[in-house]
Amino acid sequence: MAYLTIDHVGISFQRAGASTEVLRDVNLSIDKGEYVSIIGHSGCGKSTVLNIVAGLLEPTQGGVLLEGRAVSGPGPDRAVVFQNHSLLPWLTVRENVELAVNKVFRGKKSKAERRDWTRHNLELVHMAHAENKRPHEISGGMKQRVGIARALAMEPKILLLDEPFGALDALTRAHLQDQVMEIHGRLGNTIIMITHDVDEAVLLSDRIVMMTNGPAATIGEDLRVDLARPRRRLELVGNPTYNDARAAVLEFLYARHRAPTLAA
Amino acid sequence: MVHSARVLALPNPKPTPPVSKAALYPLAPKPVGVPARAVRIGRSIVAQLAAPVLTIAFLLILWQILASSPTSALPSPLKVIDDSWEIIVNPFKVGNGIDQGLFWHVTASLVRVGYGYALAAVVGIGFGVLLGQSTLAMRGLDPVFQVLRTIPPLAWLPLSLAAFRDGQPSAIFVIFITSVWPILINTSVGIRNIPQDYRNVAKVLRLSPIEFFIRIMVPATVPHMFTGLRIGIGLSWLAIVAAEMLIGGVGIGFFIWDAWNSSLISDIIVALVYVGVVGFLLDRSIAAVGHLLTRGTAAQ
Numbered sequence: 001m002a003y004l005t006i007d008h009v010g011i012s013f014q015r016a017g018a019s020t021e022v023l024r025d026v027n028l029s030i031d032k033g034e035y036v037s038i039i040g041h042s043g044c045g046k047s048t049v050l051n052i053v054a055g056l057l058e059p060t061q062g063g064v065l066l067e068g069r070a071v072s073g074p075g076p077d078r079a080v081v082f083q084n085h086s087l088l089p090w091l092t093v094r095e096n097v098e099l100a101v102n103k104v105f106r107g108k109k110s111k112a113e114r115r116d117w118t119r120h121n122l123e124l125v126h127m128a129h130a131e132n133k134r135p136h137e138i139s140g141g142m143k144q145r146v147g148i149a150r151a152l153a154m155e156p157k158i159l160l161l162d163e164p165f166g167a168l169d170a171l172t173r174a175h176l177q178d179q180v181m182e183i184h185g186r187l188g189n190t191i192i193m194i195t196h197d198v199d200e201a202v203l204l205s206d207r208i209v210m211m212t213n214g215p216a217a218t219i220g221e222d223l224r225v226d227l228a229r230p231r232r233r234l235e236l237v238g239n240p241t242y243n244d245a246r247a248a249v250l251e252f253l254y255a256r257h258r259a260p261t262l263a264a
Numbered sequence: 265m266v267h268s269a270r271v272l273a274l275p276n277p278k279p280t281p282p283v284s285k286a287a288l289y290p291l292a293p294k295p296v297g298v299p300a301r302a303v304r305i306g307r308s309i310v311a312q313l314a315a316p317v318l319t320i321a322f323l324l325i326l327w328q329i330l331a332s333s334p335t336s337a338l339p340s341p342l343k344v345i346d347d348s349w350e351i352i353v354n355p356f357k358v359g360n361g362i363d364q365g366l367f368w369h370v371t372a373s374l375v376r377v378g379y380g381y382a383l384a385a386v387v388g389i390g391f392g393v394l395l396g397q398s399t400l401a402m403r404g405l406d407p408v409f410q411v412l413r414t415i416p417p418l419a420w421l422p423l424s425l426a427a428f429r430d431g432q433p434s435a436i437f438v439i440f441i442t443s444v445w446p447i448l449i450n451t452s453v454g455i456r457n458i459p460q461d462y463r464n465v466a467k468v469l470r471l472s473p474i475e476f477f478i479r480i481m482v483p484a485t486v487p488h489m490f491t492g493l494r495i496g497i498g499l500s501w502l503a504i505v506a507a508e509m510l511i512g513g514v515g516i517g518f519f520i521w522d523a524w525n526s527s528l529i530s531d532i533i534v535a536l537v538y539v540g541v542v543g544f545l546l547d548r549s550i551a552a553v554g555h556l557l558t559r560g561t562a563a564q
């Protein structure tokens with residue numbers, strides 16, 4: 001039995017009497033500790049898959065199993081790192097993480113333990129120095145690191161990253177990708193990441209799941225990336241496995257499943 | 265007449281991010297001795313005050329010139345001071361009936377505003393939360409409120425006099441009904457504008473409804489709430505003067521009406537200065553409280 005199973009999931013949205021089928025028959029099994037990227041053109045419904053796993057959306061067909069149990073509704077065992085960080089602006093960096101820690105570990109850890117755990121997670125993303133700053137006082141990359149710390153602090157069974165680096169500049173993005181790889185190497189989290197960046201997907205993932213274009217999008221191809229970890233971006237330049245994986249994803253996205261707007 | 269109750273949803277004033285002194289004055293000299301600093305502070309105060317003081321002086325002189333002719337219907341500033349010297353220098357006078365100092369008239373009006381406005385704040389925020397959170401309540405109540413809020417405050421007065429059979433509660437009701445709409449509507453808009461991301465965070469963390477209210481809804485809505493509270497206090501003060509003219513008794517509104525009936529035009533002008541200054545202070549104090557409470561929610 002796989003750790004996480006997405007089983008024949010489909011979803012349709014009703015709007016003004018018309019029904020739009022966004023996803024049809026999505027099947028995916030993920031093992032514990034795997035890093036899986038879902039890639040596809042914008043609008044194909046890849047974020048919808050993530051929201052269904054998170055429990056923020058209810059599928060019309062099929063369901064999601066985590067450790068053999070059906071998922072219903074959102075919860076901290078499936079922590080989400082949102083694209084636009086979603087930190088609460090009236091709380092400091094520490095309070096943002098603390099809100100999650102206090103909620104998840106109330107009654108399980110003492111007050112001092114919870115404070116240490118908050119601190120520990122901020123240190124993990126190298127943000128402990130700014131714990132008393134408010135979100136508007138720190139950079140976009142820093143906010144996203146705090147978002148990651150908040151998610152990690154919930155000790156989720158699975159970590160859901162929704163285009164976590166999409167809003168960042170290239171240098172910050174690379175830096176953050178390295179940090180996420182390091183954390184994944186150290187803690188062995190199970191991760192699903194939504195992305196539209198081919199290099200990011202190949203560099204970070206054990207598997208790349210490619211989605212066809214909507215409506216009624218589904219999984220077109222599931223590619224395993226057999227690169228040893230830890231991976232270093234500089235050493236992968238010219239690596240044949242890396243290049244093959246990259247070429248395969250590019251071929252899927254731009255030759256076989258071009259974005260409808262580009263095909264015109 | 266008080267018709268301005270229609271301006272309801274002002275855009276949420278974005279507090280400007282704090283700018284450090286060093287950024288503003290990159291070439292500012294190193295701290296110097298106390299006298300030099302005192303001179304600098306004194307100079308900046310003079311620079312701040314110069315423009316308004318000069319403007320007021322100019323307007324007073326203009327008024328003096330325009331109202332100096334012996335046939336002028338309105339008194340000049342010097343004549344106002346001369347005519348109304350008694351009430352200018354004795355604001356705390358305690359007499360019989362409505363023969364009170366201006367301070368006591370203003371206080372009586374403020375007490376009425378205080379009751380009506382406090383009630384409006386509680387009811388407005390309460391219903392605002394309901395309308396913001398519940399689509400059903402929004403559908404049912406919004407059309408009713410949209411019609412009710414366009415009724416000019418004074419139009420309520422006869423009805424409330426009929427219902428309460430007394431001036432005091434009627435005036436308080438008029439204040440309430442005037443200021444409740446902007447508070448209610450702005451609060452509900454604030455709640456509807458809580459970003460979906462914050463709601464998602466709350467869902468992932470499984471916050472209880474009470475935790476959601478305290479940790480997310482209140483802080484996210486406070487800026488909107490205070491926009492409504494600020495419009496509400498302004499409208500209250502506009503409405504109380506008109507309402508008091510009709511209900512009589514001690515209060516700045518009836519003082520003005522009484523002065524008109526006694527042809528004491530100078531007294532009216534003195535009273536208007538009081539009304540203006542008090543209205544300004546009310547507005548500023550609500551704004552200050554709002555500013556204090558929204559420090560953390562500054563532009564993100």
